[in-house]
Amino acid sequence: MHLLTPLLLLPPLLAQQTQAWGFYGHKTVALLASRYLLPETSTFVQTFLYRGQTIMDAAVWADRYAHIPLGRYSKTWHYIDAKDDPPRSCGVMYSRDCGGSGCIVSALVNMTARIQDEELPWAQRAQALRFILHFLGDIHQPLHTEHASLGGNLIKVHFHGTEINLHSAWDSRIIESFLGKPTERGIISLTNTLEDRINNGIYNPSAFSTWKNCLNTSAEETCPLVWANGANRWVCEYVLKDGDIKGKEIAGEYADGALPIIEESIAMAGFRLAGWLNMLVTGRDGLDEEEVLRGAKVGGAGVLEGTREGVEEVDRVIDRMIEEGERRFEGVRVQG
Numbered sequence: 359m360h361l362l363t364p365l366l367l368l369p370p371l372l373a374q375q376t377q378a379w380g381f382y383g384h385k386t387v388a389l390l391a392s393r394y395l396l397p398e399t400s401t402f403v404q405t406f407l408y409r410g411q412t413i414m415d416a417a418v419w420a421d422r423y424a425h426i427p428l429g430r431y432s433k434t435w436h437y438i439d440a441k442d443d444p445p446r447s448c449g450v451m452y453s454r455d456c457g458g459s460g461c462i463v464s465a466l467v468n469m470t471a472r473i474q475d476e477e478l479p480w481a482q483r484a485q486a487l488r489f490i491l492h493f494l495g496d497i498h499q500p501l502h503t504e505h506a507s508l509g510g511n512l513i514k515v516h517f518h519g520t521e522i523n524l525h526s527a528w529d530s531r532i533i534e535s536f537l538g539k540p541t542e543r544g545i546i547s548l549t550n551t552l553e554d555r556i557n558n559g560i561y562n563p564s565a566f567s568t569w570k571n572c573l574n575t576s577a578e579e580t581c582p583l584v585w586a587n588g589a590n591r592w593v594c595e596y597v598l599k600d601g602d603i604k605g606k607e608i609a610g611e612y613a614d615g616a617l618p619i620i621e622e623s624i625a626m627a628g629f630r631l632a633g634w635l636n637m638l639v640t641g642r643d644g645l646d647e648e649e650v651l652r653g654a655k656v657g658g659a660g661v662l663e664g665t666r667e668g669v670e671e672v673d674r675v676i677d678r679m680i681e682e683g684e685r686r687f688e689g690v691r692v693q694g
Contacts, residue, residue, distance in 0.1 A: 381418045382533050382540040382548070383624050387495040388417035389549045390628030391635065392662040396644040399636045400662060406473075406484040407664025413491065414545070414661060420492035426679045435465035435489070436496050439505035440590050445601055448594035450503055450586045452579055462497050463582040465489060470575050474638055484666075494634065497582060498627035500597050500619075501525045503590040510597070516607045524608075528597065532613050533620050552625040561625055566646050569626050573633040573643045585630065592619055 392413050395403065407416055423429035424436065438461040440450040456464050466489075472478060473486040496502045501509040501524065510524035517531055530540075538544055555561040561569075572581040596619060603612075632650075633643035644650050 381414075382530060382537065382545065383499065383620075383627075384417045384421075384492060384495045385414040385540065385545045386548050386552070386624050387498075387628040387631060388413045388491050389545060389661060390552055390625065391491075391494075391631035393549070393553055394629060394632035394636075394645055394650050395662075396636050396640055396642075396647070396650060399632075399639040399644070402639045403487065403635065403662060404665045406480070406487045406666070407662075408666045409664050411664045412661045413663075416488045416664075417491040417495065419488045422680045422683075423676070425683055426676065428676065428679070431459075432465075432489075434459045435462055435493070437502040437509055438462050438497075438586055439509075440503055440586075440593075441505045442590070442593075444504065444506055444593045444598045446594075448504075448590050450583060450590050452583055455505070462493050462502065463579045463586060466493050466497070466582045467579050469493070470634075470638060474575075480666075490634070491631065494631040495624070495627050497585050498589050498623045498630075499528060500589045500592040500623075501528050503586045504593045504597075506593075506598070513604055515603060515605065516609075517613075518609045519607075524597070524603070527608060527613075528616070528620065532608075532616050535609070535613065536617055548621075548624075549628075552621065552628065556625060556629060561622065565625075565629050569629050570633050570643055570645050573630065573637050575634060575638045581634075588626075589623065592623075 392400070392403075403413060407413065420432065420436070424433045434457060438450055438455050439457065440448065440455050442448045442450075450463075452463060455461065460468075469486040469489040473483050473490065475483070504510070507513045507524075510528065511526075513524040514521055515524050515527065516522075517527055518535070522531060534540065537548060552561075556565045572584045574581055596615065606612075608616075629645065633645050636642060636644040
């Protein structure tokens with residue numbers, strides 16, 4: 359097991375958080391995953407969320423935490439820097455690309471081990487869950503698996519006439535331009551659409567045959583590395599396939615082609631997140647079990663919410679720090 363620096367003894371934040379950094383992907387991944395959880399897994403997840411805090415709230419915590427002083431140690435855990443050569447060649451190598459302070463692959467290994475460690479305090483296991491919920495989304499975003507230009511952060515492009523960086527476009531700007539801002543209604547609508555594509559539409563039967571092929575939570579970095587490579591191939595096949603796109607307008611044909619990739623990546627992340635959580639709780643992925651599929655058909659009825667009573671003082675402190683940071687950066691899109 360490739361363990362990282364020990365976590366600070368900090369439980370998760372409160373659910374009352376304002377949207378600031380574009381959460382369409384992360385909240386949809388979490389909500390979609392909740393549709394495919396086995397009953398035992400749903401109960402397990404709820405025990406590590408506060409009452410009033412949803413699985414969607416928990417899924418965006420890691421980005422906010424990484425942008426306050428207490429959480430800056432975790433910033434490198436959101437990506438892996440594939441030192442490949444797009445668009446000529448793409449590929450992630452763990453020994454080459456995962457730095458000494460950790461990366462998303464090693465972080466997923468570590469957090470998976472920690473949430474299963476019953477000797478750890480509740481706060482640390484709860485924090486591990488929040489990292490897992492978030493990192494399953496990040497590892498399916500192509501530019502979170504690429505070193506070139508700091509994952510596209512240094513590539514300035516134009517989007518409907520406004521200069522932005524390419525990473526921001528893939529994180530949120532493209533999908534928001536088609537679907538609008540990530541309101542709760544919009545997230546639920548997208549989740550319903552992706553769920554239908556998995557069960558009955560264009561993602562079926564791939565989801566039930568290939569997406570779930572690697573969900574072994576005890577195989578160290580094997581499966582996260584498979585996922586990272588799957589996302590990274592899009593850097594060569596689409597994101598940077600035309601080479602230098604600095605200064606170009608990417609609205610129109612480029613964005614039109616990117617949207618299906620983004621939506622399928624979100625769907626794949628949510629489906630795999632459910633299987634990963636099912637595996638670590640029950641030892642089986644459960645994704646094609648009738649009990650899960652029956653629940654998925656009525657999954658839109660509600661959002662999974664926590665059962666933990668009370669709020670610890672350290673949570674209030676972290677929440678205040680995050681709120682202060684969001685006021686300071688109001689109107690600025692901060693990349694994780």
